[in-house]
Amino acid sequence: xxxxxxxLKRLMLAGLAGDAAAHRTLLAAVARHLRNYYRARMRGAPxxxxxxxxxxxIAIHTRRDSYDASYPVTAWIYAIAxxxxxxxxxxxxxxxxxxxxxxxxxxxxxxxxxxASDARRDVMRLLDTLPAKQREAIQLVxxxxxxxxxxxxxxxxxESDVKVSxxxxxxxLMKLMADAGP
Numbered sequence: 202x203x204x205x206x207x208x209l210k211r212l213m214l215a216g217l218a219g220d221a222a223a224h225r226t227l228l229a230a231v232a233r234h235l236r237n238y239y240r241a242r243m244r245g246a247p248x249x250x251x252x253x254x255x256x257x258x259i260a261i262h263t264r265r266d267s268y269d270a271s272y273p274v275t276a277w278i279y280a281i282a283x284x285x286x287x288x289x290x291x292x293x294x295x296x297x298x299x300x301x302x303x304x305x306x307x308x309x310x311x312x313x314x315x316x317a318s319d320a321r322r323d324v325m326r327l328l329d330t331l332p333a334k335q336r337e338a339i340q341l342v343x344x345x346x347x348x349x350x351x352x353x354x355x356x357x358x359x360e361s362d363v364k365v366s367x368x369x370x371x372x373x374l375m376k377l378m379a380d381a382g383p
Contacts, residue, residue, distance in 0.1 A: 334362075
């Protein structure tokens with residue numbers, strides 16, 4: 202899968218440099234991976250899988266400037282795909298017996314599997330450096346996908362306090378990552 206990472210990254214960088222053909226080629230290649238990824242997880246709802254493919258491609262296109270070339274493009278794409286699926290489940294209030302454990306699912310790109318678990322471990326290490334209130338707000342709202350209202354109830358804080366704590370925690374994490382360098 203290292204070859205796929207290298208080729209997709211080359212296409213991404215060329216697209217960012219203004220090569221429209223490379224960008225179209227990237228989106229077409231990623232679409233094939235996305236279809237397999239979503240179909241495996243959206244059994245019985247192929248129309249939802251195709252909708253997710255399109256939503257993810259749009260997100261990749263509109264957020265391409267947020268891609269940091271010092272990181273694998275497949276990990277970036279996987280993160281977008283995963284969050285699109287989580288948003289889909291939230292919109293459709295899919296819970297209980299329909300639960301698909303996303304953390305146990307195979308990665309969109311097999312090369313990204315180790316990188317994603319390494320990134321998760323690194324994020325958890327960074328989170329451990331934050332004050333408890335900020336760490337818990339980020340964990341519940343940003344990582345676990347809990348609503349601010351539910352997180353506030355669980356933490357016995359106001360909704361505003363949860364939002365501020367998460368914001369300050371994310372800001373502190375960004376500073377820690379910037380200080381650490383590539």
